[in-house]
Amino acid sequence: xxxxxxxxxxxxxxxxxxxxxxxxxxxxxxxxxxxxxxxxxxxxxxxxxxxxxxxxxxxxxxxxxxxxxxxxxxxxxxxxxxxxxxxxxxxxxxxxxxxxxxxxxxxxxxxxxxxxxxxxxxxxxxxxxxxxxxxxxxxxxxxxxxxxxxxxxxxxxxxxxxxxxxxxxxxxxxxxxxxxxxxxxxxxxxxxxxxxxxxxxxxxxxxxxxxxxxxxxxxxxxxxxxxxxxxxxxxxxxxxxxxxxxxxxxxxxxxxxxxxxxxxxxxxxxxxxxxxxxxxxxxxxxxxxxxxxxxxxxxxxxxxxxxxxxxxxxxxxxxxxxxxxxxxxxxxxxxxxxxxxxxxxxxxxxxxxxxxxxxxxxxxxxxxxxxxxxxxxxxxxxxxxxxxxxxxxxxxxxxxxxxxxxxxxxxxxxxxxxxxxxxxxxxxxxxxxxxxxxxxxxxxxxxxxxxxxxxxxxxxxxxxxxxxxxxxxxxxxxxxxxxxxxxxxxxxxxxxxxxxxxxxxxxxxxxxxxxxxxxxxxxxxxxxxxxxxxxxxxxxxxxxxxxxxxxxxxxxxxxxxxxxxxxxxxxxxxxxxxxxxxxxxxxxxxx
Numbered sequence: 001x002x003x004x005x006x007x008x009x010x011x012x013x014x015x016x017x018x019x020x021x022x023x024x025x026x027x028x029x030x031x032x033x034x035x036x037x038x039x040x041x042x043x044x045x046x047x048x049x050x051x052x053x054x055x056x057x058x059x060x061x062x063x064x065x066x067x068x069x070x071x072x073x074x075x076x077x078x079x080x081x082x083x084x085x086x087x088x089x090x091x092x093x094x095x096x097x098x099x100x101x102x103x104x105x106x107x108x109x110x111x112x113x114x115x116x117x118x119x120x121x122x123x124x125x126x127x128x129x130x131x132x133x134x135x136x137x138x139x140x141x142x143x144x145x146x147x148x149x150x151x152x153x154x155x156x157x158x159x160x161x162x163x164x165x166x167x168x169x170x171x172x173x174x175x176x177x178x179x180x181x182x183x184x185x186x187x188x189x190x191x192x193x194x195x196x197x198x199x200x201x202x203x204x205x206x207x208x209x210x211x212x213x214x215x216x217x218x219x220x221x222x223x224x225x226x227x228x229x230x231x232x233x234x235x236x237x238x239x240x241x242x243x244x245x246x247x248x249x250x251x252x253x254x255x256x257x258x259x260x261x262x263x264x265x266x267x268x269x270x271x272x273x274x275x276x277x278x279x280x281x282x283x284x285x286x287x288x289x290x291x292x293x294x295x296x297x298x299x300x301x302x303x304x305x306x307x308x309x310x311x312x313x314x315x316x317x318x319x320x321x322x323x324x325x326x327x328x329x330x331x332x333x334x335x336x337x338x339x340x341x342x343x344x345x346x347x348x349x350x351x352x353x354x355x356x357x358x359x360x361x362x363x364x365x366x367x368x369x370x371x372x373x374x375x376x377x378x379x380x381x382x383x384x385x386x387x388x389x390x391x392x393x394x395x396x397x398x399x400x401x402x403x404x405x406x407x408x409x410x411x412x413x414x415x416x417x418x419x420x421x422x423x424x425x426x427x428x429x430x431x432x433x434x435x436x437x438x439x440x441x442x443x444x445x446x447x448x449x450x451x452x453x454x455x456x457x458x459x460x461x462x463x464x465x466x467x468x469x470x471x472x473x474x475x476x477x478x479x480x481x482x483x484x485x486x487x488x489x490x491x492x493x494x495x496x497x498x499x500x501x502x503x504x505x506x507x508x509x510x511x512x513x514x515x516x517x518x519x520x521x522x523x524x525x526x527x528x529x530x531x532x533x534x535x536x537x538x539x540x541x542x543x544x545x546x547x548x549x550x551x552x553x554x555x556x557x558x559x560x561x562x563x564x565x566x567x568x569x570x571x572x573x574x575x576x577x578x579x580x581x582x583x584x585x586x587x588x589x590x591x
Contacts, residue, residue: 004258006228007245008043008081008204009035012051014236014274017208020285022054023277025065031273032072037266040245040259041078043228046070046112048083049360052090052457056464059474063110063453070111081114081142082107085360087126087399087426090460092361094399098432099459100130102452104137109451116174116206118144120362122161123400125425128168135169142204143170145190146357147182148301152404153355155186159193166198175221177207178359179303180214188220195225204228209238211297215251218243222252234271235278239291284484300343301350301358302367314342317371320574324378338374345370349383352410353395354402362399365391375574384413397422398429434459444469472538479565480536506568506585507561511577515548515556519573537566539586546571546583564588 011031015022023031035044047066055062070080089095089103104115115134119126127143134141143165145158162173173194175187191203205221207214207230218229229252230242237244246262253259278286314335322332333341349370356362372386393399395406396419406421414421437459441448446469448455458465467473511517519533539545539560548556560566564586571583 002222002255002257003225003227005222005226005252006042007040007249007260008045008228008230009041009245010045010206010230010232010242011035012045012047012049013083013230014232014241015282016049016051017241018236018239018286018290019282020054021058021282022051022065023282024058024060025068027273027277027280028065028069029072031270031277032069034266034270034273036072036076036078038245038263038270039266040249040262042260043079043081043114044073045230046073046080046082047107048081048090048116049085050090051082053461053464056457056461056468057473058477059468059471061457061468063106063449063457066107066110066112074111079113080111081116082112084115084117084130086117086119086130088361094426094430095460096430096433097129097427098434099437099456100427101133102434102456102459104130104134104139106451106453106456108137108139110453112139114140114142114172116142116144116176117170118146118174118176118359119400120146120359121356121400121402122146122158123426124161124164124168126400126427127165129427131165131169140172141170142172142174142202143168144174144176146359147175147177147187148179148355148357149181149183149186150301150351150355150404153357155189155193157403158190162194163197166201170201172202172204174204174206175226176359177205177214177217178357179297179301179363180208180210180212180217181298181301182207182213182217184213184216184220187217188224191221191226192224199225202227204230206230207242208240208303209243209293210240210303211295212293213298214243215247218248219251219255222255222257233267233274235275239293241290281481284481296339296343300346302343302346303358303360303363314338314371317375317572317574319572320576321375321378323576341374342367342370345373349373351404352407354404354406356394356402361390362394365394384410392419396420397424398426400426437462476536476538476565479538483536483565483567506587507564508582509545509558509561509584509586511548511558511571511579511581511583513548513550513556514576514578515550516574516576517571517583518547518549533566533569533584535566535568539563539566545586548577558583560586562586562588 012022035041046069052062055065073080084090087094089100107115115130117127117130122145131141131143145161175190177187194201194203203226205218205226207217222229229248231245231248232242233245249259249262318333318335318338321338325332346366350366353366356366358366369384369387369391373383376382376385395410396414401423437455441455441458446454464473541563542559543563544557545560546558548558550556566584567587568585571577571581577583
């Protein structure tokens with residue numbers, strides 16, 4: 001009999017890789033006993049990543065959800081873990097040190113045992129402070145190696161990082177194969193290298209199913225000393241998610257490893273409950289494409305969880321590019337042709353920006369650069385013409401050290417635009433902020449909550465937390481849900497009936513000038529040119545809706561009129577619009 005292998009259920013990431021929202025507190029409480037009764041799991045992922053943001057967006061207090069979900073696992077000795085983005089903690093952009101330090105005190109008090117700390121660039125300067133804060137708070141820090149396949153990312157490269165984080169106090173190492181493109185042989189050799197030098201360090205493997213390598217990778221890492229394997233359950237396993245526990249357990253058992261048996265009655269109960277949550281409301285926000293695997297992901301290395309949003313972006317760009325080609329007398333691209341061109345362009349861009357592992361947020365940045373390159377190439381403007389500050393920030397080193405070399409053409413372009421590269425420690429560029437958040441809490445009369453968890457929530461997710469406290473988030477979520485339900489109804493209507501249905505109570509936003517339309521994202525003022533707003537998104541009166549770049553180079557801001565709920569986007573990302581043309585429809589709030 002070979003060594004014992006433990007299993008973890010990544011219940012948060014199952015949803016994260018499938019759709020927009022997470023289960024509610026009452027749903028998490030309902031399924032926890034079934035997960036425990038399955039008898040096969042030693043660990044469960046209870047929160048992290050976007051979990052708290054989407055709970056706030058749904059109008060629910062995530063602190064209550066985390067405490068409620070962790071409690072039953074704590075009581076029976078099943079370890080809980082969370083995903084922690086290092087410098088970005090639980091959000092998409094950098095977090096001040098004092099907020100990051102508070103996170104570990106709060107999460108330990110809420111019942112989370114293990115933070116899985118990662119940096120998308122594998123820059124240890126973004127990981128080591130969190131290791132120290134986690135240990136000081138009584139947690140077990142798990143340092144993460146973000147796995148990808150490139151000439152830079154060798155066993156020696158990863159082993160050196162593992163040595164550094166273990167020396168800094170990491171008690172566990174996670175091999176985070178976020179796109180599922182890690183080659184099994186490399187993963188096996190890396191596991192063996194770590195376990196040979198550090199037999200007492202726990203190695204946990206996390207691999208998405210997307211391109212189909214994950215089962216082979218699981219077998220390789222287990223045969224080379226891995227201790228814990230992340231798995232999922234139906235109906236959200238496979239696809240762009242993770243392998244199902246039944247298949248993984250069967251494979252390893254037949255390989256001779258000691259593994260726990262599965263209580264299939266409890267498995268079927270958990271499976272049924274998960275489907276119930278989908279049918280209740282989460283299914284309206286699940287992209288059906290994420291149920292499918294795709295070997296195309298091997299070539300571009302993009303994580304499976306991005307495929308849904310990427311295809312939406314591509315659809316908008318598809319129309320624009322074909323319009324340009326039609327005017328040139330060139331044949332139009334079909335969707336598959338453009339998808340392959342995008343994957344090829346990602347493969348072109350990725351080495352030139354230094355092979356950053358394609359995980360949040362760097363996967364988005366690289367994909368955005370590639371997508372905009374496709375447009376500007378068709379416009380005969382060349383590449384790297386439309387890059388925002390976030391994309392440049394990655395290239396310039398503001399988020400951490402890029403593992404490879406930046407291409408000379410990008411260095412020359414940066415110099416031409418007056419942009420400077422930096423090797424500064426990223427977290428030193430962000431001032432502390434808790435005192436300001438305490439002042440805001442006091443002025444609003446908001447309670448700091450047990451263990452300062454409400455103060456932490458404001459500091460981590462200020463925009464979403466304010467909307468949660470005001471009640472706007474709940475109203476927006478209900479509107480979003482209603483819109484999704486209306487869309488299913490609308491699919492049964494004629495085009496004329498559907499148009500009338502959408503526009504009956506909505507104001508049209510029209511273009512005041514002709515030009516090309518672009519959007520922004522995240523509510524933090526950073527532009528992401530290929531991300532369109534989502535249907536049901538709420539706008540305040542006068543809030544910017546989009547931007548139009550005129551043929552003479554000026555940028556015109558288009559406000560969302562009197563505000564309200566977005567019910568239709570007419571002008572897609574990158575489209576050329578004429579003066580007076582409808583861009584979108586916004587339904588006013590009716591209190």
